[in-house]
Amino acid sequence: MSGDGWTVGRVAKRCGVNVSTLHFYEQKGLIHSTRNSGNQRRYEADVLRRVSVIKAAQKMGISLGSIKTAFASLPGERTPTMEDWQNLSSGWQAELDARIACLERLRDSLTGCIGCGCLSMKNCPIYNENDKLAEEGPGPVLLNRGGGLEDGGH
Amino acid sequence: MSGDGWTVGRVAKRCGVNVSTLHFYEQKGLIHSTRNSGNQRRYEADVLRRVSVIKAAQKMGISLGSIKTAFASLPGERTPTMEDWQNLSSGWQAELDARIACLERLRDSLTGCIGCGCLSMKNCPIYNENDKLAEEGPGPVLLNRGGGLEDGGH
DNA sequence: CCTTTACCTCAACTTAGCTTGAGGTACTAG
DNA sequence: CTAGTACCTCAAGCTAAGTTGAGGTAAAGG
DSSP: OGGGOBOHHHHHHHHTOOHHHHHHHHHTTSSOOEEOTTSOEEBOTHHHHHHHHHHHHHHTTOOHHHHHHHHTTSOSSSOOOHHHHHHHHHHHHHHHHHHHHHHHHHHHHHHHHHHSSGGGSTTOHHHHHHHHHHTSSSSOOOSOSSOSBOOOOO | OGGGOBOHHHHHHHHTOOHHHHHHHHHTTSSOOEEOTTSOEEBOTHHHHHHHHHHHHHHTTBOHHHHHHHHTTSOSSSOOOHHHHHHHHHHHHHHHHHHHHHHHHHHHHHHHHHHSSGGGSTTOHHHHHHHHHHTSSSSOOOSOSSOSOOOOOO
């Protein structure tokens, strides 16, 4: 079974995503496959890790574009080693740290800031501490578009 | 000037958003306005805080839909007091805490997890700790769609 | 008064990340 | 050998959160 490669369906089930999502990722260049004699996709085992990493990175708020860029640092020819993946993830650590720090600042100033009058001001801590991070050119940028918490209740 | 209400342009400039964004928010029911004799929008001062809160909440990753829901808890007739805003923000504190905690778990397990083989497994800490949070029905849900860090470089 | 700037509505377009559907082919189990 | 899945491609659709543009009106300054 896994002897002659993984089929889309199996990868999808194993990774908890739809087949269409795998097609989509392939189209975006995030994963790749070979074809069997009947033109059906066959994957190497490392696709599982790729998909999982995509999912984990997305949870950190990293876009598919950035993930693709990160994946570009992986070796093309050989199967990525543990070390390759470690390198990749360590690049995201900093980003994640920055993001956590930002949310913490936001949390710490939230009550005071929304409650007081400063939120409408240009010098509000929430406003600025975030804007600063949100504009660091290429590099850690956070939560500046869309996504995220849905239906927060309240 | 502010005597007979704020114009869209002034609100936009003051809040650092486009006029079209204010139209959009109004259409979504997040802010509201009255009209002058010539059908132009006029806002009460509290719109400034609303817009600022929207922006702050978005930075936490809260969707406009959730923000609207949260705003529904504000008094309709009278201008919201400081306390009203505090109540609203305290609801988001918990969400923000949950979210920070989740990202921290993700950070702490990132290296180990991406580096090891577990990411493709159903019992991976990253996978599950996040999924659990991502599925708490209505309530804190995090980063499950789109958005976020763009162009992380690396 | 006249020009310029601000505002109005409505519709269409944008990006990300997928999903859905139509129409057709390949595999696999009995 | 024949169902019944699984798979294929391509195009269109969807949601969020806005932005852009066309065509037209209102207000403000000199």
